[in-house]
Amino acid sequence: MAKIVLMYHDLYIQSGAESGFQNESAFQYKIQVDEFEKQVKAVVDYCREHIEIQVDFTFDDGGVSFLTLAAPILEKYGLKGIFFISTEYINTPLFLSSAQLQELSDRGHHIGSHAHSHKPLTTLSENEITKEWVNSINLIKPYTTTNISASIPNGDENSIVRKKALEAGINKLYTSVPTTRTKRFYGMPVFGRYVIYQGMTSTDVIAIISNKHHRNKILLKWRLLSLTKNILGNKYNKIKVLLFRRN
Helix, strand or coil: CEEEEEEECCEECCCHHHCCCCCHHHHCCCEEHHHHHHHHHHHHHHHHHCCCEEEEEEECCCECHHHHHHHHHHHHCCCCCEEEECHHHCCCCCECCHHHHHHHHHCCCEEEECCCCCCCHHHCCHHHHHHHHHHHHHHHHHHCCCCCEEECHHHCCCHHHHHHHHHCCCCEEECCCCCCCCEEECCEEEECCEECCCCCCHHHHHHHHHCHHHHHHHHHHHHHHHHCHHHHHHHHHHHHHHHHCCC
8 A cells, every 4th residue: 555645734714824834934835725625635535546545644833724724624524634733832823722732632633743943953953853852742742642753844854853753752753755655763664745835736636646657756856956955045945846836
């Protein structure tokens, strides 16, 4: 069975200002709620006809739309989401409160760590990386099971980030690498994910889950872009969106 993991961020009704981080980079990932439902329905319909495909819906950051918009749509189609929380923002405006996290968990969705502060982990010292994981895990423990999963903020990771995640008690790690291949880091499974950008449609999402050649093309683009990340600097995010928004 092929497992394909999709990565979402915030949903919105009229404006990206309704939930989550409020910066240029964040707005590139915000999806209008009606379009999101079209994507979910298309995936469910496709998987019903192709039982060899499993699709997981994951969400990063911790915006309030996780509970108000994403969870009800997933539940409508018999699905549960994996919601990764940047725990420094719990109980702050536009992000989930403790009570909302509890409700999300009680409704059967999985709560995971998106580190604590959402800082790029590769820019931090080893002690700071440890604190990012440990602080976040301590704050999500009331809302999760003994199996603790995490996703990496900003997609910035290396062997030290993985090692510190493992030492902190994380059982599953999700990256931003667009691949279906599951790797293992000292026994800890490491999953790749396919980012869904603003402007993508259900057709784009189905192309990801239905076409191996298309997925290979996305991975090649990602590898080429990663090689130039340091050179591009502030232009990196803009070029990334141009490359991946329409695959």
